[in-house]
Each structure stands twice: as C-alpha cells, then as structure tokens.
Amino acid sequence: MREKFKKHIGYYISLIAILSFGLILIFLTRSNILMQSFAILLTVAFYIFWGLLHHLLNHELTLRIVVEYILIGALGISILFFMLTGGL
Amino acid sequence: MKNFLHHLFLPKESNNYRPGLLQHKFLLALTLFFFSAGLMLSFVKTNFPSVLGSFSNISNQELLILTNQQRQNNNLGPLTDNQELDAAAANKAADMFGKDYWAHNAPDGTTPWVFIKGAGYNYVYAGENLARGFTNAQDVITAWMNSPEHRKNVLSPNYQNVGFAVETGKLSGEDTVLVVEMLGSMSFASAPVPSEPKNPVQVAVAAGSPTVKAVTANVPAPIQAPVVAAKVQNQNIITTPTSQELLGVNSIIKPFINSQTLALNLAKIIIFGFILVLISDMIIIERKKIVRFVGHNLDHVIFFSLILIIVLILVKGVII
Numbered sequence: 007m008r009e010k011f012k013k014h015i016g017y018y019i020s021l022i023a024i025l026s027f028g029l030i031l032i033f034l035t036r037s038n039i040l041m042q043s044f045a046i047l048l049t050v051a052f053y054i055f056w057g058l059l060h061h062l063l064n065h066e067l068t069l070r071i072v073v074e075y076i077l078i079g080a081l082g083i084s085i086l087f088f089m090l091t092g093g094l
Numbered sequence: 095m096k097n098f099l100h101h102l103f104l105p106k107e108s109n110n111y112r113p114g115l116l117q118h119k120f121l122l123a124l125t126l127f128f129f130s131a132g133l134m135l136s137f138v139k140t141n142f143p144s145v146l147g148s149f150s151n152i153s154n155q156e157l158l159i160l161t162n163q164q165r166q167n168n169n170l171g172p173l174t175d176n177q178e179l180d181a182a183a184a185n186k187a188a189d190m191f192g193k194d195y196w197a198h199n200a201p202d203g204t205t206p207w208v209f210i211k212g213a214g215y216n217y218v219y220a221g222e223n224l225a226r227g228f229t230n231a232q233d234v235i236t237a238w239m240n241s242p243e244h245r246k247n248v249l250s251p252n253y254q255n256v257g258f259a260v261e262t263g264k265l266s267g268e269d270t271v272l273v274v275e276m277l278g279s280m281s282f283a284s285a286p287v288p289s290e291p292k293n294p295v296q297v298a299v300a301a302g303s304p305t306v307k308a309v310t311a312n313v314p315a316p317i318q319a320p321v322v323a324a325k326v327q328n329q330n331i332i333t334t335p336t337s338q339e340l341l342g343v344n345s346i347i348k349p350f351i352n353s354q355t356l357a358l359n360l361a362k363i364i365i366f367g368f369i370l371v372l373i374s375d376m377i378i379i380e381r382k383k384i385v386r387f388v389g390h391n392l393d394h395v396i397f398f399s400l401i402l403i404i405v406l407i408l409v410k411g412v413i414i
Contacts, residue, residue, distance in 0.1 A: 025400045039266045057393050074389040077121035082401045084128035092135025
C-alpha cells in the first residue's frame with residue numbers, strides 16, 4: 007500500500023492542492039450563495055476531471071470508473087444541495 | 095441481517111468485492127435521495143414553519159451582556175440599550191429581508207445612518223455590525239471580536255448606546271437569522287476621541303455639528319459619513335416604528351424541528367459512513383491482494399473530507 011501511495015504521491019498532492027483552492031474559493035464566496043454554488047460546482051468538476059485524468063494516464067480508465075467518479079461527484083453536490091436548500 | 099450489513103459495508107464475494115454502499119446503484123439512489131430530501135425540507139419549511147425551520151437562541155439581552163463583558167475586559171464603560179437604536183436595527187433587518195440584500199448599504203444606496211436617524215436617534219458617532227446564520231449569541235460576539243474592524247466597533251470609546259435586532263427571514267431564497275447591531279453616541283461630552291485613527295466597518299460622524307471639523311480631523315476614516323448625515327436631515331425615509339410594527343417585526347415562529355441541526359447531522363452521518371467504508375474497503379482489498387478496476391478510494395476519502403469541511407463552512411455564520 008505504501009509503495010502504491012508513494013508512486014501516486016504527486017497526484018495526491020496536486021489533488022489536495024486543487025481541492026484546497028476550491029475550498030478557499032467556497033469560503034470567500036460564502037456571503038453570495040450563487041457565487042458559492044458556482045465555486046462548489048467548479049471544485050467538484052475539477053475533482054472528477056483530475057481523477058479521470060489520473061486513471062487515463064495509468065491506462066486503467068474504464069466506463070465503470072468514469073461512472074463512479076461522476077456518481078461520487080453528484081453525491082457530493084446532492085449533499086451540499088440538501089444543506090443549502092433544506093438545512094440552512 | 096448480519097449478512098446484509100456485511101454486504102453493504104464490507105467487500106466480499108457476494109458483492110463482487112465492492113461494498114454495496116459504493117456500488118453505482120446505491121450511489122445513484124443516495125444522490126436522488128439527497129436532492130429530493132432537500133426539495134422536501136424546503137417545501138416543509140415554507141409551508142409548515144411551525145414544524146420545520148431555522149431558529150436561533152440569540153436574544154438582545156444576551157448580546158448586550160456579552161458586548162459589555164468585552165468592553166469591561168478592555169477597561170471601557172458599558173453601553174446602554176437604546177430603544178431608538180433597537181428600532182433602527184429592526185428596520186435595517188426588515189429592509190434587508192424586504193429588498194433581499196446582505197450589506198451595510200442597500201442596493202438603492204440607503205446607508206445604515208438613514209435607519210438610525212429615521213428612528214429618531216441624533217448621533218454624533220454611529221456604527222453598524224452585521225452577522226448572519228449564527229445560532230447563539232456567544233458565537234456572534236466571538237466572530238465580531240475576531241475581526242479587527244468589527245472589534246474596533248465593539249470596543250470603540252466613542253459609543254455610549256447600542257441597539258440590537260435578531261430577525262429570521264429569507265435572503266436569496268435561503269432561511270436565515272440576521273443579527274444587526276447599531277452603535278451610537280448622541281454627544282461628544284463623554285465620548286473621548288481615540289488616540290489612534292479608527293477605521294471600523296461602518297462608522298459615521300454626523301455633519302452639522304459645530305464641533306465636527308475638530309473631530310473629523312482626528313478621525314480620518316469615515317469619508318462618506320458626513321454626506322450621508324446631511325442627506326438624512328433632508329429626507330426622513332424611515333420613520334420610528336410603532337410598538338405594533340415592532341411586535342410584527344420581532345415575532346418569530348420557533349419551529350418544532352431545527353432544520354439546520356437535522357440536515358447537518360444527517361449529512362455528517364452519511365459522509366463519515368462513506369469515509370469509514372472507503373477506508374475499510376481499501377485496507378481489506380489491499381490485505382487480500384484482490385485486483386479490481388475501480389476508482390481510487392483515497393481520492394474519494396479526500397473528496398468526502400472536502401464535502402464535510404464545506405458543510406461545516408455552510409452552517410457557520412458570516413459577519414460583515
């Protein structure tokens with residue numbers, strides 16, 4: 007597991023960096039719900055794109071994986087939609 | 095039951111070595127559930143506010159006590175509650191809900207000083223702090239004290255009076271609790287001019303007073319204020335509300351269930367559940383040396399951690 011992690015360390019660091027940037031954007035736009043929603047969508051889109059790109063570069067991208075990343079991203083958005091519409 | 099839980103949470107032969115929770119069908123079902131649950135909660139909140147809605151435990155009295163505690167800790171005199179400033183704060187909150195904005199100045203250019211003057215409070219110094227989405231008074235005061243500009247307002251020696259309004263309503267379609275704090279002073283006598291230049295979030299120094307020039311020389315920041323104050327003298331846009339109007343503004347229906355607590359707890363349980371299942375799946379598959387073509391679990395763990403942080407940011411209040 008460690009070897010695998012070491013092999014992909016650059017990818018994980020870049021993923022965390024992208025998501026952290028998205029998080030800062032979401033935090034900065036918190037007084038404007040429309041801008042914040044856009045920042046959330048952008049961050050999730052980057053997550054899906056980055057994950058799929060990584061699989062593509064490792065020659066292990068399949069339709070099943072594409073669907074998985076899209077569904078995980080959609081689940082994340084649905085949880086935030088649930089919070090924004092019903093929870094606040 | 096045990097087998098079903100194993101099937102749902104752990105990789106095994108019966109689920110093709112991928113926990114049921116992480117399979118496409120379940121992910122899709124959960125996504126649809128959250129979208130429909132969000133719409134349903136929104137519907138119930140709008141149509142049955144006595145059952146479900148957002149409410150806060152913030153009271154004007156508690157805000158006053160906590161504000162004065164902060165001033166006392168900094169060797170400053172206490173502020174006294176002022177009915178005109180309370181009315182100005184209530185009018186400001188009602189204006190924000192009515193015109194659907196969240197700012198010190200309304201989209202039509204109405205400044206906080208209009209509300210203060212309109213409520214009958216003839217200030218020589220005035221300031222405004224705003225907070226949104228908080229559920230208790232301590233968090234509001236802590237947030238203001240942690241922001242240098244708001245802190246200057248709370249701890250300004252120029253102010254003698256304060257007024258608060260805590261109102262619930264909809265902003266940009268979102269149920270929220272607004273806290274408005276209006277600070278002011280009607281005389282220079284017991285309001286010493288600070289030695290350092292001040293630049294609080296919203297501060298006004300009234301024009302028209304014969305001593306204004308001397309004061310503004312020591313207070314360089316509030317450039318727009320004199321213009322605003324002059325405007326107010328010519329047009330009293332907001333009138334002091336009657337007791338009935340105030341009662342109407344302040345009447346808050348306390349719902350049976352707090353929607354924020356409900357949604358936050360449900361979101362937390364699901365996110366933590368997913369993170370746990372992803373980590374356990376990753377460890378078990380690695381130990382059993384099973385080869386699968388699926389997404390990287392660590393990617394999803396990082397992603398769900400991000401979603402959890404965003405959820406916590408969403409429920410945290412905002413100040414301006």
